[in-house]
Structures are given as structure tokens and as C-alpha cells.
Amino acid sequence: MPIPEDVTGEEIDKDVRQELQSLPKGLAEDVAKNLVMVARLIDEDPEGAYGYSKVALRLASRVAAVREAAGFAAYANQKYSEALAEFRAARRMTGNVDLWPVMADCERGLGRPEKALDMAGAPEVNKLDKAGQVEMRLVAAGARRDMDQLDAAIVTLQSPELAAGSVQPWTARLRYAYADALLAAGREAEAREWFAKAIEADKDGSTDASDRLAELDGVEFVDALDENENEGDETTPQASSEDGEED
Numbered sequence: 001m002p003i004p005e006d007v008t009g010e011e012i013d014k015d016v017r018q019e020l021q022s023l024p025k026g027l028a029e030d031v032a033k034n035l036v037m038v039a040r041l042i043d044e045d046p047e048g049a050y051g052y053s054k055v056a057l058r059l060a061s062r063v064a065a066v067r068e069a070a071g072f073a074a075y076a077n078q079k080y081s082e083a084l085a086e087f088r089a090a091r092r093m094t095g096n097v098d099l100w101p102v103m104a105d106c107e108r109g110l111g112r113p114e115k116a117l118d119m120a121g122a123p124e125v126n127k128l129d130k131a132g133q134v135e136m137r138l139v140a141a142g143a144r145r146d147m148d149q150l151d152a153a154i155v156t157l158q159s160p161e162l163a164a165g166s167v168q169p170w171t172a173r174l175r176y177a178y179a180d181a182l183l184a185a186g187r188e189a190e191a192r193e194w195f196a197k198a199i200e201a202d203k204d205g206s207t208d209a210s211d212r213l214a215e216l217d218g219v220e221f222v223d224a225l226d227e228n229e230n231e232g233d234e235t236t237p238q239a240s241s242e243d244g245e246e247d
Contacts, residue, residue, distance in 0.1 A: 001037075001051050009033040016065040023060055031060045038069045046076035064093035075102065080109035097124045101135040105142070113143035134161050134170040138177055150185040157181060172202035176209050183216075192216050 009032030010017075016035065020028040034056040041049035053066075053073035060066045071086030084106040087099045104119040119125075120140035128136060137156060144153035157178045161170070179194035195216065198209035 001034075001055055003033045003037065007033050007036050007040075009036060011036045012039075019063055019065045020060070022063070027059060031056050031063070031066060034059070035066065035069050038073055042073060042076050046073065049073045050077050050079075062093075064090045067093065068099065071099070071102075075106065075109075078109065080106040084110070097127045098129075098132060100124045100128060101132055101139050104136065105139045108139065108143055108146060113146035116140065116143040130161070131168075131170055134159075134174060137161075138174065141177060141181065145181065145184065150181060153181045154178070154185060167201045167203075172198050172207055172209070175201060176207040176212075179209070179212070183212075188216065 009029045012020075012032050012035055017032065020031055023031065034052045037052040038049045038056065041052065050073040053070040056066045057070045067086045067090040071083045071090060074080075074083035074086060084103060087103045087106065091097070091099055091103075100119065100122075104116040107113070107115040107119065116139055120136055120143070125133060125136050137159060141153040141156040144150075144156055157174065159174075161168070162174055162178055164171070175194050175198035179191045179198055182188075182194060183191035192213060195209045195213040198207055199213065202209055
């Protein structure tokens with residue numbers, strides 16, 4: 001697959017670059033460039049990212065960072081079985097537990113929420129950092145909702161991190177998930193409160209909490225382009241009518 005001229009491979013994380021040092025220099029550069037493309041495209045063009053991950057995987061399947069990137073590219077394309085296999089391979093290579101929450105979410109994607117809940121209660125969770133533990137809590141709550149256990153999902157999300165006054169990278173998503181669970185349980189007033197709190201923490205617009213809150217408040221957004229088109233449609237018949245009167 002073509003690599004843009006502005007991609008050098010130097011853009012990758014320092015730890016990944018160190019992993020690639022086990023490869024011949026030219027091969028390491030090629031793998032690095034493909035990993036850069038995976039990272040660049042995974043949000044906007046997941047299919048494209050998946051293609052580059054396959055190239056990197058063909059070139060260096062024994063590098064943990066490559067297996068992890070391939071896992072995330074497959075995950076972004078909802079290829080959960082493939083993603084889980086890649087994450088497991090990366091974990092075997094490194095012994096790291098950081099991928100545990102996303103592995104559990106793959107189990108959800110495969111229709112096995114019970115397995116995701118088993119993983120949420122496993123000893124590996126205690127080895128996660130705070131961000132990883134919050135992510136695991138989100139996955140566990142999602143698994144509860146998959147099983148129509150709405151009250152249990154709400155309780156799962158109730159935590160010190162949810163109530164904390166300081167804003168962390170996970171705060172907006174945690175508050176959003178809590179608001180969404182409350183709304184699903186019919187607790188609209190509380191949901192509205194937590195969507196508003198999610199907006200306060202969502203400085204980069206990572207959630208659609210503002211839209212959800214507007215829906216609850218009965219606010220309807222009209223696209224300016226659509227509005228102009230409608231105005232044009234209204235004037236056209238009027239002109240025809242005037243022409244008819246002159247006739």
C-alpha cells in the first residue's frame with residue numbers, strides 16, 4: 001500500500017521504535033511507516049488502517065507492537081475475533097495486562113458478555129493503572145447492559161472516579177456512560193444532570209453529550225443548508241403564482 005512522502009517512520013512512539021530495533025534497518029523503517037499509517041487512519045478511515053496493519057503484520061509478526069496495532073485496526077473494523085487473537089498474541093509476547101479491558105470488550109463484541117464480566121473480576125484488573133481500571137468498569141457496565149441488567153450497570157459505574165471533582169482523561173466518557181445507563185433505566189432527570197456533567201468534562205468533544213442533552217430538553221437543530229433550501233422551495237411556487245395572475 002502507498003506511503004505518503006511526509007511519513008518517515010520517525011513519528012512512532014519511542015518504545016515502539018525500540019521494539020523495531022530487533023529488525024534489519026530497512027525492514028524496521030518499512031514497518032514503522034505502516035504503523036504510522038495505522039495510527040493516522042484508524043479513526044477516520046478504519047478500513048485503510050486495517051490494510052496497513054496487514055502489511056506491517058506480514059513484515060514483522062513477531063513484534064508485539066505490530067500485533068497490538070493489528071488488533072486495534074481489526075477492533076476498529078468490528079472484527080472482534082481477529083482483534084482478540086492479536087491482542088492475546090501481543091500479551092503473550094510482553095506479559096503486559098494493559099490490553100485486558102479491550103480484550104474483554106472484544107468478548108462483548110462476540111456476544112459473550114458473561115466472559116467479559118469474568119474478566120472484569122480477574123486478578124489482572126488489579127494490575128491495571130487507574131485509566132485501565134476505569135476502562136474495565138466501562139466494559140463491565142456495557143456487559144451488564146448487554147444482559148439487560150440496567151440497575152447492575154448503573155451500580156457498576158458508581159465509583160470514586162465518577163464522583164471526583166477533578167477532570168481526568170476518562171471523566172467525560174465515564175459520566176456519559178452513567179447518564180446513558182440512567183436514561184435507559186427511565187431515570188430521565190438524573191440522566192439530564194449527568195449528561196450536563198459530561199459536557200463540563202468533555203473539552204475536546206469526544207462524546208455527543210451536548211446533543212443528547214439537547215434532545216432531552218426538546219431542542220431541535222436545523223441544518224442551515226437545509227433551511228436555505230426550504231426557503232428556496234417556498235419562493236419558487238410563489239413566483240409561478242404571480243406569473244399565473246399576470247396571464
